[in-house]
Amino acid sequence: MKKILFLYIFCSFFLMIKAGEIDNLWLRMSANAKAEVICKKQSPTLTIAATELRKAWRGAPVELQVQTKKEWKKLGEEGFTIRTSADGKKITVASFGEAGILYGVYHLLRLQQTGELTAQLNISESPSYKIRVLNHWDNLDRTVERGYAGRSLWHWEQLPDTLSPRYEEYARANASIGINATVLNNVNATPQMLSREYLQKVKALAGVFRPYGIKVYLSINFSSPAELSGLSTSDPLDTSVRCWWKEKVNEIYRLIPDFGGFLVKANSEGLPGPQDFGRTHADGANMLADALQPHGGIVMWRAFVYSPGDSDRAKQAYQEFMPLDGKFRDNVIIQVKNGPIDFQPREPFSPLFGAMKQTAVMPEFQITQEYLGFSNHLVYLAPLWKECLESDTYQHGQGSTVACVTDGSVYPHQLTAIAGVANIGDDANWCGHPFAQANWYAFGRLSWNNELTSAQIADEWIKQTFSDNESQNDTIGATSKNIGYEWKNGASSSIKPIKGSMDLTVASWKTTFLPQVRQMMLQSREAAVDYMMPLGLHHLFAFGHHYGPEPWCNVLGARADWLPTYYHKADSVGVGFDRSSTGSNAVSQYQSPLCEMYNDVQTCPENLLLWFHHVPWNHKMKSGRTLWDELCYTYDQGVQQARSFQKTWDTMEPFVDSQRFHEVQRRLKIQTRDAVWWKDACLLYFQQFSCHPIPYDIERPVHNLDSLEQYHLKISNYENAPM
């Protein structure tokens, strides 16, 4: 008996540690609320919704109502209403679909967690985009391309028999922010993904995700018919190839009846595609679309194409895809990266947005920080995505923003979608950097509602992530768990400070922690642009891994358009890529008045100046400074901001649990060190061309150009860069 007891205690201790190891993201609500929930219908999805409420809801009884009447169709199967009865004694969450009920429940819980509940709820929501999809660049060997949070979540070697508990946690986290789709594998896809063996594994994952309203999609390799089944060709117009895809798709739907469809990277960066057979992207996409159409599946066809020819890389996607506008089937959507090059810290929006009018187009954002300091740098990405979504394309008159031309409000396409390249791995905290979780969160929330502001989303995330509110009245605040002191209800309650004279009350959490952390987040993207590549500079990254600066980089035999010199074109006259009408004329791909605005050095926004122009070092900027001086001051400003983030965070220590505090603190040190590295590398390198001094009132370089040029960071060692 004693032995059993010992074993029990030992096991529960072990389990406790185990369970505690996996970060519960923004879902830190308490689990013992015992709320009253009424739900007449039963289903796996409704059970999840009811269970979430029972555990965490602290208000009036809630009724979950799946509506069947036609008028409810307008909100869609995912839209919902939340209403408090006139007497305040009941709350009803209603939707035409079960997924809508689930989203309504998470919405209600979010209001509770963030302290936004009102006495009379009268809410009606439906998503901005129909498909809100994560793209995992996960390989079958569990490596993750551009992944900085450990290995892939998908244990292919254990599937389909063993299901990791994290699959469900992943689904829950996604559902709680409105994500309803996942592409499981890398766009650089291996044909093996479509083998019978792997489809069984996919089926198992789809089974876990289904009750959470999440559909599974796959990236496919265009040569699969030849590679997987030995066909003599993968030509999309060949009858045997078309049959092969039809049969493959039928096989998938027999296993996974609600399979979402395919994501395709074709004729891009060496991958096969229809052009290998003299066919067009439309031929390729339509062949797949025809196979998927009877099952309701779709094709997300990527426009990320460029080749090392003469044409400016920034122009190529538009050149290839515009002639095909209107030639795609209705169940094809073109997936376009936010900018015309490749997820740089700042790019103008891709000119394909709004220009392709007869074809559905979806934005692709990168949540993983390939070009933004991996999981070392705190960079909150909502401002970057909002900048793109709010850009006016002028393609349908003024106000036709990227958001409007992709979410169905300007063009009447039935199919709308938005994709985010996931930053998720098997690290205990999911995303590497604790603040990188905010980017997963922000992507989900923006895909649900593209009108939310970056600040609103940051607020929501901070409140849910850095508190585990037990109390209904004080739903915001540092709690006993966070700071290690007894928590008392009431905004005036005071908690004995851990250090110094810090006033640790709910009020001080609201007036100190929340606004300061929010501000740090909101400034972080611009800070990264400033210390990495301000004023429209782009692609100054180290070759291959893209961590750290190498504006000098020249790899023998490498494609010119993979080298920084292709992009910055620094010389004794000035710096920047001339994309004006006297240069590559990429400006012509933008609708008037943008075209004229970008074309003129005087009217081009200064934060994109060197994207569109080769500008003399002595060019007078709006500040009155020369371009060279402006560059120096801006790099320095980025460094100073990184330093200020450290200062801010250090004062937050009393408000945060020690593990997360130290993790963030450690990474902010790296970020500041990297910012200095970036500034020194870029300024010392460009100084060789400008021949001007670095203004004397800014921080002096601490590195020598020679040693920086000698230094080659090993990707496995990126946490210890630069030296």
Ligand code: GCW
């Ligand atoms: O940004 C580049 C990345 C590649 C990636 C490619 C793409 C998946 O460096 O790693 O490949 O974009 O988006 O296809």
